[in-house]
Amino acid sequence: MKKFRSFFRGTYLGLMLIFLYAPILVLMVFSFNGSKSMGRWTGFSFRWYEALFHDTTIMDALMVTLSVAVISALVATIIGTFAAIGIHSMKKNPRGVVENISRLPMVNPDLVTGISFMMLFAALGIKGGYTRMLIAHITFNIPYVIFSVMPKLRQSSNLLYEAALDLGCTPMTALRKVVIPDIMPGIISGFVLAFTLSLDDFVVSWFATDGIQNLSIYIYGIARRGISPKINALCTLMFIAVVTLLAFVNIRSIKEEREQEQAQKRLSHRA
Numbered sequence: 661m662k663k664f665r666s667f668f669r670g671t672y673l674g675l676m677l678i679f680l681y682a683p684i685l686v687l688m689v690f691s692f693n694g695s696k697s698m699g700r701w702t703g704f705s706f707r708w709y710e711a712l713f714h715d716t717t718i719m720d721a722l723m724v725t726l727s728v729a730v731i732s733a734l735v736a737t738i739i740g741t742f743a744a745i746g747i748h749s750m751k752k753n754p755r756g757v758v759e760n761i762s763r764l765p766m767v768n769p770d771l772v773t774g775i776s777f778m779m780l781f782a783a784l785g786i787k788g789g790y791t792r793m794l795i796a797h798i799t800f801n802i803p804y805v806i807f808s809v810m811p812k813l814r815q816s817s818n819l820l821y822e823a824a825l826d827l828g829c830t831p832m833t834a835l836r837k838v839v840i841p842d843i844m845p846g847i848i849s850g851f852v853l854a855f856t857l858s859l860d861d862f863v864v865s866w867f868a869t870d871g872i873q874n875l876s877i878y879i880y881g882i883a884r885r886g887i888s889p890k891i892n893a894l895c896t897l898m899f900i901a902v903v904t905l906l907a908f909v910n911i912r913s914i915k916e917e918r919e920q921e922q923a924q925k926r927l928s929h930r931a
Contacts, residue, residue, distance in 0.1 A: 684899060691892035708889040715890060718878065722894070724790065725874040729858035732797035737851040739798075740805025745839065747806070748813040759810075765803045773800060774867030781868065789872030796868035797858045804857060805850035812846030845913050852909055856902060 694705035712718060747758050765773065777796045786792055820842065824834035840847070862876035873881070879891055 687892050688896045688899070691889065691896045693889065696889055708893040712890045712893045718875075718890065718894065721873050721875045721878040724793075724872060725859060725876075728790070728794050728797055728874065729855050732794055732801055732858050733851050733854040735798045736801035736805050736854045737847060740802045740850055740854075741809050741840070741843075741847050743802065744806045744809035744813060745835070748810065762803050762806055765800055766807070770861075770863035771867075774864040777864060777868040781870075787870065789870045793865055793869040793872065793874065796864050797861065800861075800864060801854035801857060804853050805847075808850030808853055809843055809846040812843040816842045845916065848909055848913075852905060855905075859898070859902070 690701075691708060692704050692706070693701055694707055695702040743762070747755055747762070750758065774796075777792070777799075781792050781795075786795075816839070820838050821834050824838045825831065829837065860876070861874075862880060865874055866877055866880070869877070875894070879887070882888065882891075
């Protein structure tokens with residue numbers, strides 16, 4: 661029975677991974693295909709990568725996507741971190757209400773969010789397409805940062821902050837030197853999540869912006885004429901970059917956890 665359960669779990673996990681990553685693997689393989697046709701392999705080639713970097717329209721859309729993703733992730737991480745600290749310091753009942761309100765943008769349909777931003781920007785007279793996209797991305801990223809930081813705040817102890825105040829630190833110094841380093845893994849996770857969500861977004865960007873396009877809008881525009889192999893090359897590079905970033909963050913968090921465990925063991929042995 662145990663062997664059957666182990667076999668079932670392994671088979672289920674294997675099929676799930678194949679279902680999730682087989683399309684990406686096919687895309688990556690055919691990004692090196694010398695032919696434009698997806699159904700025929702004519703040999704290994706970097707033809708589409710060369711064409712990608714010579715396509716000014718794609719490069720412009722890529723620069724918009726990356727700049728918006730980086731700036732919105734940074735701003736959302738700063739705002740979301742301080743918002744999470746403020747929510748965590750509230751009393752139980754108000755904290756529950758504010759947490760539920762903060763969770764609403766995460767469960768709200770992207771279509772509703774995008775149309776709401778479009779109407780808001782029209783009412784306020786904000787016309788810059790890049791500015792509109794940036795504001796929209798910062799806004800929908802903040803809740804994800806808040807709920808990435810909140811678990812770390814719950815795990816941390818208020819005694820460290822209070823001890824820093826007793827030793828003469830100002831509240832801002834204690835926050836900067838004690839609280840933020842303690843919750844840094846959650847802050848980094850929130851930044852990575854905000855960055856990837858901004859890269860991936862289409863619906864909110866489509867409705868919120870005007871006269872500018874990121875990669876998702878550009879790909880949607882050319883999809884009706886057929887996807888170019890240059891897009892396969894671009895998606896391959898983006899996938900590798902995101903996987904590398906996630907691997908770096910995970911390796912760093914594992915090393916920090918091991919160092920904390922070793923420090924705790926040393927303290928327990930001394931005690």
